[in-house]
Amino acid sequence: MLYKILTTDILKAYILDIEEVSTYLQEGHIEIHEIGDGNLNFVYNVMNIDTKRGIIVKQAVPYLRIAGEGFPLSRERISFEIRALGFYQEVVPHLAPKIYYADEAMSLLIMQNLSEHIIMRKGLIDALYYPNFTEHISTFLARTLFFSSSLYLNSAKKRALVDKFNSNRELCKLTEDFVFTLPFMEDETNDINPDLFNEAYALFAENRFKKNVLKLKYIFMTQSDALLHGDLHTGSIMLNQKETYVIDPEFAFVGPFAFDIGALIANMINAYLSHFYRSENREYQMWILESIREVYIKFENKFLALWSQYPNSALLKEGFICENELNEFKAEFMQNIFSQSVGFAGCKIARRVFGIAGVEDIRGIEDRERRANAERLALRIGKDLILNYETITNVDMLIARVEKG
Amino acid sequence: MLYKILTTDILKAYILDIEEVSTYLQEGHIEIHEIGDGNLNFVYNVMNIDTKRGIIVKQAVPYLRIAGEGFPLSRERISFEIRALGFYQEVVPHLAPKIYYADEAMSLLIMQNLSEHIIMRKGLIDALYYPNFTEHISTFLARTLFFSSSLYLNSAKKRALVDKFNSNRELCKLTEDFVFTLPFMEDETNDINPDLFNEAYALFAENRFKKNVLKLKYIFMTQSDALLHGDLHTGSIMLNQKETYVIDPEFAFVGPFAFDIGALIANMINAYLSHFYRSENREYQMWILESIREVYIKFENKFLALWSQYPNSALLKEGFICENELNEFKAEFMQNIFSQSVGFAGCKIARRVFGIAGVEDIRGIEDRERRANAERLALRIGKDLILNYETITNVDMLIARVEKG
Numbered sequence: 001m002l003y004k005i006l007t008t009d010i011l012k013a014y015i016l017d018i019e020e021v022s023t024y025l026q027e028g029h030i031e032i033h034e035i036g037d038g039n040l041n042f043v044y045n046v047m048n049i050d051t052k053r054g055i056i057v058k059q060a061v062p063y064l065r066i067a068g069e070g071f072p073l074s075r076e077r078i079s080f081e082i083r084a085l086g087f088y089q090e091v092v093p094h095l096a097p098k099i100y101y102a103d104e105a106m107s108l109l110i111m112q113n114l115s116e117h118i119i120m121r122k123g124l125i126d127a128l129y130y131p132n133f134t135e136h137i138s139t140f141l142a143r144t145l146f147f148s149s150s151l152y153l154n155s156a157k158k159r160a161l162v163d164k165f166n167s168n169r170e171l172c173k174l175t176e177d178f179v180f181t182l183p184f185m186e187d188e189t190n191d192i193n194p195d196l197f198n199e200a201y202a203l204f205a206e207n208r209f210k211k212n213v214l215k216l217k218y219i220f221m222t223q224s225d226a227l228l229h230g231d232l233h234t235g236s237i238m239l240n241q242k243e244t245y246v247i248d249p250e251f252a253f254v255g256p257f258a259f260d261i262g263a264l265i266a267n268m269i270n271a272y273l274s275h276f277y278r279s280e281n282r283e284y285q286m287w288i289l290e291s292i293r294e295v296y297i298k299f300e301n302k303f304l305a306l307w308s309q310y311p312n313s314a315l316l317k318e319g320f321i322c323e324n325e326l327n328e329f330k331a332e333f334m335q336n337i338f339s340q341s342v343g344f345a346g347c348k349i350a351r352r353v354f355g356i357a358g359v360e361d362i363r364g365i366e367d368r369e370r371r372a373n374a375e376r377l378a379l380r381i382g383k384d385l386i387l388n389y390e391t392i393t394n395v396d397m398l399i400a401r402v403e404k405g
Numbered sequence: 406m407l408y409k410i411l412t413t414d415i416l417k418a419y420i421l422d423i424e425e426v427s428t429y430l431q432e433g434h435i436e437i438h439e440i441g442d443g444n445l446n447f448v449y450n451v452m453n454i455d456t457k458r459g460i461i462v463k464q465a466v467p468y469l470r471i472a473g474e475g476f477p478l479s480r481e482r483i484s485f486e487i488r489a490l491g492f493y494q495e496v497v498p499h500l501a502p503k504i505y506y507a508d509e510a511m512s513l514l515i516m517q518n519l520s521e522h523i524i525m526r527k528g529l530i531d532a533l534y535y536p537n538f539t540e541h542i543s544t545f546l547a548r549t550l551f552f553s554s555s556l557y558l559n560s561a562k563k564r565a566l567v568d569k570f571n572s573n574r575e576l577c578k579l580t581e582d583f584v585f586t587l588p589f590m591e592d593e594t595n596d597i598n599p600d601l602f603n604e605a606y607a608l609f610a611e612n613r614f615k616k617n618v619l620k621l622k623y624i625f626m627t628q629s630d631a632l633l634h635g636d637l638h639t640g641s642i643m644l645n646q647k648e649t650y651v652i653d654p655e656f657a658f659v660g661p662f663a664f665d666i667g668a669l670i671a672n673m674i675n676a677y678l679s680h681f682y683r684s685e686n687r688e689y690q691m692w693i694l695e696s697i698r699e700v701y702i703k704f705e706n707k708f709l710a711l712w713s714q715y716p717n718s719a720l721l722k723e724g725f726i727c728e729n730e731l732n733e734f735k736a737e738f739m740q741n742i743f744s745q746s747v748g749f750a751g752c753k754i755a756r757r758v759f760g761i762a763g764v765e766d767i768r769g770i771e772d773r774e775r776r777a778n779a780e781r782l783a784l785r786i787g788k789d790l791i792l793n794y795e796t797i798t799n800v801d802m803l804i805a806r807v808e809k810g
Contacts, residue, residue: 150626155581156574158626163571169561176560176719185725207730214734218720221555221563224627314581315623320590325612329619 020100026051054113075107077250080168084252091147095140117238124271127284136244138298146306148227150314162254171251180217183355192354195372209386216343223256232260234267257337262344268292273377274361277370296395342392346385353379425505431456459518480512482655485573489657496548522643529676532689541649543703551711553632555719567659576656585622588760597759600777605759614791621748628661637665639672662742667749673697678782679766682775701800747797751790758784
């Protein structure tokens with residue numbers, strides 16, 4: 001199949017021709033609405049209003065949609081999303097949208113419509129509680145990271161996995177630039193709140209934390225631990241009281257374990273600190289901090305349980321080392337993951353303050369002074385975590401530092 | 406061109422049909438000798454006895470040659486050698502054999518005949534001095550590692566490099582097994598000197614050093630710093646008093662900087678310690694130790710000089726960080742490379758003692774007691790380096806420990 005853009009006039013016929021899709025939707029009146037938030041892809045909500053069955057159709061176009069055809073961006077990015085979602089179907093089938101159909105040549109993905117779930121960032125802004133979230137997301141992290149690592153795969157399968165994701169170069173480059181570089185120096189892409197000009201230029205002139213940013217960037221670029229989601233913020237999670245789904249893994253690549261964990265922690269910290277200037281709901285803030293703790297503790301326990309369950313891998317041959325030293329090795333290994341997660345979380349928090357991509361939690365605060373104060377607090381916490389990540393070795397230490405602000 | 410094995414009856418016609426080859430050899434009487442040491446590939450010395458011009462023809466076959474067609478081994482391994490030698494032509498053209506012709510589909514490589522050079526391991530056993538060796542090999546290490554790293558390449562080019570070498574899975578697996586695993590546990594592939602049975606089983610029961618072997622193995626498998634030779638022992642170096650050539654990069658893959666450096670240091674240490682039980686030539690031993698020091702110091706200086714010369718890369722954007730903190734970052738970065746090199750050197754030394762692949766320097770010692778003593782010393786040094794690599798932060802510390810034995 002040669003690539004063509006599915007414009008609205010041909011979309012319906014095209015997708016109903018796909019057996020998996022027509023079987024799922026069943027016969028009836030089909031309605032189609034474009035719902036892409038518009039930055040990158042075309043996204044359609046396709047609904048059979050008779051049977052109430054719906055699907056999401058997503059197609060990548062070979063340019064940056066928001067900017068138009070003059071800004072080319074390889075449409076192959078959706079191939080990595082398709083491959084990552086395929087992996088999620090294997091290892092966390094209930095924590096990612098079901099795929100009905102995918103065609104890399106067409107840059108086309110047809111999947112479950114999560115109509116009963118909302119984007120987590122919005123839920124956190126509205127101070128909603130999610131009782132199952134830490135259980136679900138810790139399972140997601142433990143299983144996706146473990147089963148794509150050299151702690152489970154054999155050597156050849158690990159290399160085959162790298163092969164499938166290594167060429168996701170455009171989106172990895174976006175992270176290198178917009179998480180680890182440009183938000184910390186003068187650059188035209190930055191979006192600096194005029195109330196914080198002094199703080200911004202003071203930050204750009206500080207070099208001690210930048211040294212640690214370089215260390216973390218180097219780890220991001222060269223440490224091939226496991227398949228990452230690559231952009232695991234609270235905008236990439238849809239949920240309700242019962243269920244949690246991780247969506248949009250188009251940044252997927254084989255990178256450091258700690259990057260996904262750090263991204264999630266960063267976004268939860270942003271939500272936490274924003275409520276000083278939003279709801280002022282201390283109880284809710286405490287729930288967020290407790291959730292950070294639970295996410296990490298549960299992740300670690302589940303990851304270690306899987307590791308015990310599979311004693312043979314690219315790394316380990318059963319009988320190579322006795323239980324005692326193996327457990328020491330694992331403990332150091334996990335502590336290293338945690339520290340790096342703190343460092344990545346720091347970068348993710350700090351980069352949101354002056355970088356091109358702000359988060360609604362903070363930038364959406366309407367009162368100008370409150371917003372500025374939220375940004376100042378985010379900056380302090382982000383910088384502190386970057387400066388000290390190597391000595392922050394457990395989640396209680398992390399939470400204590402965040403609370404100290 | 407479909408693959409076919411170039412048996413001796415068709416070899417001559419086939420290669421003389423290649424214009425680059427016939428042009429180089431010129432007209433005259435061509436003589437062909439099979440000279441492969443026989444483990445993996447067919448290797449022919451092709452000489453025009455009239456013009457005295459010669460070439461080496463190397464072809465991989467889809468099985469382990471020494472064991473026969475019943476032991477399949479992918480012939481694609483030579484593709485990685487061809488690609489690595491192509492890279493060497495770009496960055497160190499005078500330190501690797503010139504390629505006249507290469508055809509990955511035919512698993513065929515035709516290159517310079519280094520008839521005036523000998524394998525370095527043999528020269529070291531014979532206690533020969535090589536006055537230019539440290540200058541040459543430090544250039545080789547600095548340039549091949551720097552120009553294939555994220556400290557020079559941009560993000561997309563680094564990923565393209567990983568693409569070219571990532572599927573060298575069979576040979577990477579050999580290293581995982583025979584450098585980091587099997588020589589340290591009971592395994593049928595080991596080749597234990599009966600005089601050292603006690604030491605071997607004592608080693609297999611020790612777990613503290615194995616924890617560090619696991620750390621180093623994990624780094625080997627997941628740290629994608631730069632394109633490595635992958636098997637840089639003194640049998641992969643041909644030289645004479647004037648020139649040095651690195652050959653046989655069939656293990657090439659993108660891995661940790663420190664692995665090539667460690668392999669070289671390990672083999673120089675083996676040569677050093679073997680002379681206690683061979684020549685007893687202290688002066689020569691001191692030359693080897695001084696050469697280890699020079700190799701590392703010169704490598705570090707050249708690597709840092711290149712790094713200063715190219716301020717933009719996947720990692721660095723000019724202006725991101727001031728000189729002072731950048732230099733601190735570089736100093737820590739280099740120290741980390743050194744420590745890991747010590748750890749890898751330890752593995753490489755220790756694995757030669759009981760593992761399948763011994764080194765001639767030690768296993769070739771004819772007197773049984775002397776050989777056993779050399780193996781005991783190698784084991785002590787190897788284990789010491791593995792146990793302490795993280796605190797051995799400069800080359801003087803390393804040499805002091807090796808001398809202490």
